[in-house]
Amino acid sequence: MVSLTINGQKVEVEPETTILQAAEKLGIFIPTFCYDPELTRVGACRMCVVEVEKARTLVASCCTPVAEGMVVHTDTERVYTARKANLSLLLANHPLDCLTCEKTGNCRLQDYCYIYGVSESEYSGARKNYPLDDSNPFFIRDMNKCILCGLCVRKCHEINGAGAVEFMKRGFDTKVTAAFDDPLENSSCVFCGMCVDACPVGALVPKQGIRQGRPWELTKVKTVCPYCGTGCGLELYVKDNKVVGVKGDASNPVNRGQTCVKGRFGYQFINHPDRLTTPLIKRNGRFEEASWDEALDLVASKFREVQEKYGPEALGGLSSARATNESNYLFQKLLRSLGTNSIDHCARL
DSSP: OEEEEETTEEEEEOTTOBHHHHHHHTTOOOOOSSOOTTSOOOOOSOTTEEEETTOSSOEETTTOBOOTTEEEESSOHHHHHHHHHHHHHHHTTSOOOTTTOTTTTSOHHHHHHHHHTOOSOSOOOOOOOOOOBOOSSSEEEOTTSOOOOOHHHHIIIIIIOOOOEEEESOGGGOEEEEGGGOOGGGTTOOOOOHHHHHOSSTTEEESTTTTSOOGGGOEEEEEEOSSSTTOOEEEEEEETTEEEEEEEOTTOTTTTTOOOHHHHHOOGGGGOTTSOOSOEEEETTEEEEOOHHHHHHHHHHHHHHHHHHHOGGGOOEEEOTTSOHHHHHHHHHHHHHTTOOOEEETTOO
16 A cells, blocks of 8 residues: 555555545545546646645646655645636637536536636637537537547547547647548447537537536436346436436446447437327227226237137237346246247347
8 A cells, every 4th residue: 555645634545546546535626627537547638736745846636646655735826826727728718608508517617717716818819710510410519618638539439449539630729520520420430428428518518408407407317228138327317307318327337327329319209299108009990098907908818819719829029128138038938828939029130
């Protein structure tokens, strides 16, 4: 174990632990933009800088490993000034449309500017003016709000493996985009939404959630994705008993917060007006609502009718990947108990 002191508090951690991780163990807050525990450490945003005694410069706590006897200060005047200057530089080229921005209340840039008292930039100069990219059906890309933290790039390369986006050009002209600056639909992007979830500002916003509610108005409900048998955990964002957003559940051991395009963006069926909410039985050529008991009795009688008239092998069953493994097991047991082995499944390729 390695012993060090942070803001006067002693702590012991494993070797190769970063200063940021050691501070988190003590409950000490350090702001970050580019840090994600799942991704490689790059120390690009410099928001997490801290002062280490005997070190010549401030160091990025997210990628600096601890050392025996290290003494760290996270709240000195020098650190405060550096973070404030960093925020001022970001605001120099950032649209200040917080009143209408979808990330208001869930934007780290906004939160840190509030903490450090930065309301406007003291710097002036050229500003980026990229056109809004809403060409894909799932989310809007506003590169004028991008702070180049690189979270989306690393998520795409290291977690998803699609490698659809990367940094293009250098210096002030640096931009996150697909190859040849093409639209995302012409790239290897699978629209999983991981980049949207990782973005700390309003550069990536889901289309379906626009003007559906502010973060503080939403209730978070944990559930399991209904699209396949993997069982990914989801967090539904609900307002007025209506699902207005979905995000992967980071605490779920199955997917650890990651989703596919269906789980992330395919939730419109939940509140769709055409969705069945009760069994329907056709009478005199028209469907009428019925109780579950009535519907199940009808199905059972039809099963018996077919068995008696044509034999059990005339029965067949189609199961679904959107049911649980347990439900599918019971389904095939039911069909076999009726005397048929004609069972298939929509996910059989």
